[in-house]
Amino acid sequence: MRIVVLMKPVPDTAAGGERLTAEMRLDRAAVPAVVNANDEYALEAAIKLTEAGDGEITVLAMAPSNAPETMRKALAMGAHRGVLVTDSSLEGSDTLSTARVLAAALETLEYDLVFAGADTSDGGAGVVGPGVAALLGLPLLSYAAKIEPDETAGQVRVRRISPTGFDVLEAPMPALVVCTQALGEPRYPSLKGIMAARSKEIVTRSLADLDLGGQAVGGAASGTKVLESTPPPPRAATRVVREPADVAADQVVAFLAERRII
DSSP: OEEEEEOOEEEOTTTOOOOBOTTSOBOGGGSOEEEOHHHHHHHHHHHHHHTTTTOEEEEEEEOOTTTHHHHHHHHHHTOOEEEEEOOGGGTTOOHHHHHHHHHHHHTTSOOSEEEEOSOOTTTOOOOHHHHHHHHHTOOEEEEEEEEEEETTTTEEEEEEEETTEEEEEEEESSEEEEEOGGGOOOOOOOHHHHHHHTTSOEEEEOTTTTTOOTTTSSGGGOSOOOOOOOOOOOOOOOOOOOSOHHHHHHHHHHHHHHTTOO
16 A cells, blocks of 8 residues: 655744745745644554555655755654655745646655645645645545545545535545544654654655746746735733622623623
C-alpha cells in the first residue's frame, strides 16, 4: 500500500508575530512553521493503515525551502520519505495554483491512495485536496471517518460523515481521501522516530523538474488576490454573576433583554 499524504507547513499561531507583506501576503519568514494540524490526522490515518504491513508513506509539500525542518516531524511520526516542491515563483500561490503544483508532483510518484487534511489553519479554504483530485481525475472521498482499502480488489471503502449521520462510499484506487479528526488523534513522535527521521530522504523538486512554468502557477497565475486584512474585534469583558440563583436568574434575564436577545 503506497500512500501520499499532502502536508502543509503553516505559521505557528502560538508563537505570534504574524504579519503581511506590502503585497498582502503572509510573511512566512517572520513566524516559525509547524505541520498543519489537520494534515497530522491524515498522516495518522496513513500510519495506521501501513504499520502492520509493507506500506510506504510519502509526505508531499509545496512550501519554502526551509520546510524540511518542519517535514521532519512527519517523518518522525512514521512517514517513510518526503517530497518538497519549492520555487521562488510559487510565492503568493492561491488554492488552485497550489492544487496544480501538487497534482503535477503526484504525476511523478506511484501511489494507491492520496490523503489530505480537511483544511489548513492559515487559509481554511479546504479545497486543495478536492482540486488535486479534479485535476488528476481521481475519485474523491471526503469527510472520511473510517478508511478501508482492499488491495486485492483495488477498491477503497470510506465511511463519510454527512449531515444526517454517515454514508458508506466505495471507489477504485487510486483515489483521494479527505480525512477528518474522527480517524484518531495523531501520535507524538517517539525518540526512536525522531532519531530515524534525521536519515530519511526528503527530495526537493522545482517547477522546472515538474515541467511547470512560473506563468502557469504561483502568484502570477493566481486568480484570487487578498485586498485587505483586518484583525478580529476584541472580545468584550466577561461579566460574572455571583448571586443566589433567583437573583442571578433575574440579572441574566435583564442582561439579555437589554441587548434585545430575548
